[in-house]
Amino acid sequence: MVALERKRKVEDGEAGARKKLKSSFTTASFILHSYSKLPDINEMPVAKSTPLDIFVWGTGSMCELGLGPSSKNKEVKRPRLNPYLTEEKLNGTKIVDFSVGGMHTLAVDGKSRIWSWGGNDSGVLGRDTSKAKEVLKDMDGGDSDDDDEDGDLNEAESTPGLVENLPHDSQIVQVAATDNLSAVLFANGDVYAWGCFRCNEGLLGFLRDEIKIQKTPLKIKELKNIVQLAAGKDHLLALDSKGIVYAWGNGQQFQLGRRILERHRYRALEPQQFGLYNIRYIASGDFHCFAIDHNDKVYAWGLNQYGQCALTDSKGRLEDGSIISKPTLIPELSYKGIKEIVAGEHHSLALTADGDVYAWGRYDMKEVGIPKDKLPESTFKDQHGNPRSVPTPTKLQFGGKEGIKIKAIGAGSHHSFAVTDDGFVYSWGFADTYGPGLGPLDEDVEKPTRIVNTATKNEDIHLIGAGGQFSVSGGVKIEDEDAAEDRIDKYDELDEQ
Secondary structure, X not given: OOOEEOOXXXXXXXXXXHHHOOOOEOOHHHHHHHHHHOOOOOOOOOOOOOOEEEEEEEEOOOOOOOOOOOHHHOEEEEEEEOHHHOOOOOOOOOEEEEEEOOOXXXXXXXXXXXXXXXOOXXXXXXXXXXXXXXXEOOOOOOOOOOOOOOEOXXXXXXXXXXXXXXXXXXXXXXXXXXXXXXXXXXXXXXXXXXXXXXXXXXXXXXXXXXXXXXXXXXXXXOOOOEEEEEEOOOEEEEEEOOOOEEEEEOOOOOOOOOOOOHHHOOHHHOOEEOOEOOEEEEEEOOOEEEEEEOOOOEEEEEEOOOOOOOOOOOOOEEOOOOEEEEEEEOOOOOOOOEEEEEEOOOEEEEEEOOOOEEEEEXXXXXXXXXXXXXXXXXXXXXXXXXXXXXXXXXXXXXXXXXXXXXXXXXXXXXXEEEEEOOOOEEEEEOOOOOOOOOOOOOOOEEEEEEOOOOOOOOEEEEEEEEOOOEEEEEEEEOOOHHHHHHHHHHHHHHXXX
8 A cells, every 4th residue: 555645734623632632641660550559440340131132144154153054054145033042042041242253253141151153263162163063065966055165064163152161150241252362351350261362473372472272261360350351353452440451462563552572472462551541441443442531532553554543644644554553642533422432454433422423444345434425535545546544533424314323333344333223223344245234235335224134124233243254233122013113114214315
């Protein structure tokens, strides 16, 4: 990618905002020596309890969809109810929370158990799948289906199963999934993890140079009183009750908030704080991260070549390999009441308490959801004049009319979601893998488009997430048929141009 330049006038108001944004970033040694004197400023979270119907869609050639071993389940073009996660199958309970990794999913049920499915090469499922049946297609079989690919999937990986060897003396309040690692946060502030981290050269490991792959849950003894986890592609963030942020895993793109020297690369496999304090919320994309402090200031760090950190350099430029090496204030997001941030490989979304969504980052796979004719002046273009990235957070519009408010957002590597306050889902972005859930499409989805299908038309969706080429949502069925029909009529009208 060539260096992209634009001239940017700094308005007086913005200049003033930059001056008043005092940093919550200090030296790590200062926090270390002051730790015992710092008060608790973040409350311990409580376990989620709303029973959810779980829907999956996209491409599942690595068992990502959790629909069982049949080869016919490798591609699902629109949301489909997962039959293995119903109340009947889970013995009187349902899923209440989940986290989606690159090629696997962790789901928590009402009995505080974790179910996992997806590719298990790195031990991310937390259970033994090595003895499972895997049937290859008989190419000479006369009754074989020509539409099948290369046979059935691994039975244990493609079917949700219980994670083994977890403690039972505390409730689960969050799960987190990277590409190659899984983690769980308990109500007592303890964190357990399993799997491994990878880097540009291949396997990095799980803990120092002692454990390469951890196949069962192991307590992370360096962490205590943790209130939130945030997962990247191959790194994790943790936030504690004192407002301090910890990071560990692969730091080659500065996603750990500090420089990792090659001779110390294994030390990066242990959680370490790096100078961020007074924080109330953390979030992460594949290679870039965010934090919001108690003064409503937003910080970003990590890979930024498409402006996914919502920052440019001092000359207003973006370059291939551009890095934000330490947490840096983002004036355009601060003081907006941001309550949630999600991010993919090169793009990011933010949701405000008022139900507005802002998007920024890479454009060419339409992951930011901004129509070409509505791109802001700040848009970078390549040497051929084609839009490449939008580094300025830009408010999205849903439907053809104003008035739609959003309660939840989600992001895969190159596709995105927004859930309306009454539970409909809008999606956009890279479409070849059916990740947006809009069926077979010839082109990527340029602007937020409502998912319309039989399985979810009467569902109030609460949670949504996505991986590399698949997506997962959780909702509650609307039992009042008249209310469900009224909701459909409302959005049919709102979507009219």
